[in-house]
Amino acid sequence: MPSFDIVSKVEMQEVDNAVNQTVKEISQRYDFKGSKCEIKLEKDAIKLLADDDYKLKAVVDILQSKCIKRGISIKSLQYGNVEPASGGMVRQAVDIQQGISKEKGKDIIAVVKESKLKVQAQIQDDQVRVTGKNRDDLQDVIKLLKGKDLGVELQFVNFRD
Incomplete structure (x- = not known):
């Protein structure tokens, strides 16, 4: 039976690169001269430290732009x-x-079940596996989920016939 997995993964090396680019830009920007803004990448978190709310928002904005450029x-x-x-x-x-x-x-499974396609979805640890008899149904599920905003970035991997 054809199947595929729905995952949400972030490439940590790209996050590290985005943080390093943000640190470099902060050190070069005029509006951050003399400020003590810090960004630290920990295991699964980024710690931001800034002088005030304005500078913190600017750091967040720089970080977001660097993440977008890195494909995160x-x-x-x-x-x-x-x-x-x-x-x-x-x-x-x-x-x-x-x-x-x-x-x-559970939200993903509910969306798949609402579609009335002949597929089964099940949660496996931190991913969702979708199986069905027909490859076209699986492709319809992918198209359906790409069109929905579920609040997480979804990748579709391990497509098997």
């Missing part, structure tokens, strides 16, 4: 709350979403 979807970045830090600075954590959560998996 903005949907995979989950922004935390802006928190005050020591010395009158502000801090924000940006989580990098890897995989499809159970709730999003």
